Amino acid sequence: MDLLHSQLATLQQRLSFVATDPIDWKFYVQACSWAVTLFESYLLVRQYPLYSKTEPPAVLARHFDKEAFRKSQIYGKDKAQFSLVTGLLKQAIDSALLQYGFYAWGWEVGGKLIGRFGYGSDYEIMQSLAFTAVLSMVSSIISIPLSVYQTFVLEEKHGFNKTTPSLFITDLLKGWMLAFAIGGPFLSLFLYVFEWAGDRFVPWLMAFLLVFSFQIIMVIVYPTIIQPLFNKLSPLPAGDLRSRTETLAAKLKFPLKHLYEIDGSKRSSHSNAYFFGLPWSKHIVIFDTLIKESKPEEVEAVLAHELGHWYHMHPTKLLCISQVHIFTILALFPAFLHAPQFIRAFDFSKLVSSRPPTIVAFLMFQMVLTPLEAVVGIALNFISRQFEWEADHFACELQDRLNAPEMADMGERLGRALITLHVKNLSTVWVDWLYSAYHHSHPTLTERLKALQSFQSTRNADEKKEL
Numbered sequence: 001m002d003l004l005h006s007q008l009a010t011l012q013q014r015l016s017f018v019a020t021d022p023i024d025w026k027f028y029v030q031a032c033s034w035a036v037t038l039f040e041s042y043l044l045v046r047q048y049p050l051y052s053k054t055e056p057p058a059v060l061a062r063h064f065d066k067e068a069f070r071k072s073q074i075y076g077k078d079k080a081q082f083s084l085v086t087g088l089l090k091q092a093i094d095s096a097l098l099q100y101g102f103y104a105w106g107w108e109v110g111g112k113l114i115g116r117f118g119y120g121s122d123y124e125i126m127q128s129l130a131f132t133a134v135l136s137m138v139s140s141i142i143s144i145p146l147s148v149y150q151t152f153v154l155e156e157k158h159g160f161n162k163t164t165p166s167l168f169i170t171d172l173l174k175g176w177m178l179a180f181a182i183g184g185p186f187l188s189l190f191l192y193v194f195e196w197a198g199d200r201f202v203p204w205l206m207a208f209l210l211v212f213s214f215q216i217i218m219v220i221v222y223p224t225i226i227q228p229l230f231n232k233l234s235p236l237p238a239g240d241l242r243s244r245t246e247t248l249a250a251k252l253k254f255p256l257k258h259l260y261e262i263d264g265s266k267r268s269s270h271s272n273a274y275f276f277g278l279p280w281s282k283h284i285v286i287f288d289t290l291i292k293e294s295k296p297e298e299v300e301a302v303l304a305h306e307l308g309h310w311y312h313m314h315p316t317k318l319l320c321i322s323q324v325h326i327f328t329i330l331a332l333f334p335a336f337l338h339a340p341q342f343i344r345a346f347d348f349s350k351l352v353s354s355r356p357p358t359i360v361a362f363l364m365f366q367m368v369l370t371p372l373e374a375v376v377g378i379a380l381n382f383i384s385r386q387f388e389w390e391a392d393h394f395a396c397e398l399q400d401r402l403n404a405p406e407m408a409d410m411g412e413r414l415g416r417a418l419i420t421l422h423v424k425n426l427s428t429v430w431v432d433w434l435y436s437a438y439h440h441s442h443p444t445l446t447e448r449l450k451a452l453q454s455f456q457s458t459r460n461a462d463e464k465k466e467l
Contacts, residue, residue, distance in 0.1 A: 004202075004203065005200055011332070011335075015332065023345075025345035026099070029370070030095055041087060043438055046434060047431070051073045053073065053430050059453075064429070072422075072426040076428040082149075090143075101346070101347035103135070103360070106135050107127070109130075109134050125188055127357070132359065148168070158426060161267075174229050174230065191358055194358045201330070202327065206326060209326060231264065233260040233261070234262075236286065241296040245259055245284065248300060252402070255277075257283055258284075260286070262286070262288065271290035273287060286299065290302070290421070294420050298417035298420065299417065301416075304398055304407075305391045305392060305414060308391030308392070308393070308395055309391050312390050318383075332365075340356060343356040374438075382437070385440075388442050392414065396411035396414070396452065396459070411456050418445055419449075431444045
């Protein structure tokens, strides 16, 4: 532990320029955030002409009828236009808020709010909670019109929206309630670790984030408390799909505890399936839309892909990668936490800047990391894509892994299921490579189908050699 802290101290010495050099941090953040937004806009401009194509890629030609392809192209074009406008609009608003001292104003308002209850500025955690509440409320109010348009105009136009106005409002209120009920205690503990550990907070904070964020919230709180507030999980009825899923799980020794159907159609026509849980107790969730739109053997192939992620420990590997990412961020942060002129650059008063509040310094620090996070996002997408290939490959190999001849066509089934999902979801099938690398954590449908076909061809050739 002492070695770790000594290395971190050396890093802070190299970053001492943050507190001494006259850097215009506000200009830096403005320039970087606009650069990222304009780059994302450029990617949309690259992608946009592909929505004018009148024929699908050759590998998909026999799977898409003309009307389905035409609808997917129009849907993609509408989403691209919406993303372009909202991206630039959000950036303009964020830029204006930053330029005119919104965050400093929010800290002052937070102080006044807790002052009404007899608390002063020495109650930093309490003022931090009020500050975060002010920022969240303003951000939420700004985003509501865009969410309304996306839900009731864009998604409604293309037949995906199932959300009623009352359900939309209810979901919004539930989101605010959860932010208060879960976000408040989480932020309080987060800041308390900083306060308790001092400059040696890095390992302690990482342990807290690992246990609280992942184990408690994602594995326990989300599926048992949060998700039931928005969707209903029901045991998957007895039948062919349930039998197939339980048999597959048993053969792979997947620790299946519960098998659920979720009423995803309550809000949208989009489909999905996933699993969650502790290492010794897993739960599989299948959207009712997926069950309705695909045959049991095709849904089984989708689940085989998901179990491939479990078999190859992809969630655990991604968790380890995220821990490295978090460690890097936390290791860099102290230099900014102890830099009054850094906070002063964002219009905070001399009094506040002289002893920077942790939440304020961390928020401004996150803005500084904007270009780095964009690069990290591309790298994580690349890794995620490799995992998707591996999971597809796993599904295709089940016949050999389990000595199950009835699974010889698992690759073909998975291909059909992927096509059905893309057709029903009107997903884009023509994708610019750079746009996809930046935005997509999954390979494109064309790429996945070609890989499935290639694997099957290689496998058939190997079987002929054996004969």
